[in-house]
Amino acid sequence: MRDWNTADLIHFYTALRDAHGLQHWWPADTAFETIIGAILAQNVSWRGARQAVCALQEADLMDADILYQAGQDTIAPLIRSSRYYNQKARKIMTFLSWFLETCDGDVSRMASLPTDQVREELLNLSGFGPETVDSILLYALEKPVFVVDAYTRRIGSRQGWFEDDASYDQMQEFFMNRLSPDVPLYNDYHAQIVYLGNKLCKKTPLCSICPVRDTGSTRCQYARPE
Numbered sequence: 258m259r260d261w262n263t264a265d266l267i268h269f270y271t272a273l274r275d276a277h278g279l280q281h282w283w284p285a286d287t288a289f290e291t292i293i294g295a296i297l298a299q300n301v302s303w304r305g306a307r308q309a310v311c312a313l314q315e316a317d318l319m320d321a322d323i324l325y326q327a328g329q330d331t332i333a334p335l336i337r338s339s340r341y342y343n344q345k346a347r348k349i350m351t352f353l354s355w356f357l358e359t360c361d362g363d364v365s366r367m368a369s370l371p372t373d374q375v376r377e378e379l380l381n382l383s384g385f386g387p388e389t390v391d392s393i394l395l396y397a398l399e400k401p402v403f404v405v406d407a408y409t410r411r412i413g414s415r416q417g418w419f420e421d422d423a424s425y426d427q428m429q430e431f432f433m434n435r436l437s438p439d440v441p442l443y444n445d446y447h448a449q450i451v452y453l454g455n456k457l458c459k460k461t462p463l464c465s466i467c468p469v470r471d472t473g474s475t476r477c478q479y480a481r482p483e
């Protein structure tokens with residue numbers, strides 16, 4: 258397993274962006290909607306999460322005070338498409354309780370707090386893991402925090418970035434130790450990895466049409482023969 262440097266990682270990203278175009282994440286009208294979307298997107302396809310976001314919008318609930326007043330019993334049936342909807346309704350209420358008390362329901366106030374403080378406080382909320390919290394930090398608050406997920410693990414172990422049992426923190430450090438803290442880069446890099454994992458680097462990978470199979474500067478150590 259060779260060590261990847263900054264230039265390798267930029268080259269890898271550029272190859273994906275050139276092949277698939279900018280991904281334009283996060284598809285939401287407001288930062289608050291991005292936060293709710295990040296909670297709803299846990300362990301479900303984006304399609305299911307998006308349907309749930311739309312249902313909350315159509316019910317005129319996409320506002321922190323209004324959503325909190327509506328309560329868990331109203332939210333849960335509306336977000337059924339996001340799976341585990343009772344759990345997710347509870348998580349939304351947990352977040353809103355913290356958000357209203359700590360930030361007065363104001364995303365810009367939340368963004369003005371130190372990143373480490375917000376990260377720690379959100380991780381202390383019941384049901385909030387690092388992927389959801391870091392998605393909120395990067396995509397809603399525009400903080401330079403790299404998001405990793407199951408696709409990152411699969412692609413990273415195949416490319417030779419880290420072992421397939423690397424922890425969340427180890428995977429995140431791999432990127433953050435090599436890439437400068439650049440929000441637009443972190444935004445699209447994670448989105449490109451999700452696209453690659455979803456479309457090409459599947460359980461049975463489609464290596465023959467993969468743009469990062471062999472870029473000249475980097476080569477996938479797992480790539481299947483043509």
Ligand code: SF4
Nearest residue numbers: 458462464467470477
């Ligand atoms: S070459 Fe194959 S294994 Fe490597 S990243 Fe592409 S699809 Fe995945």
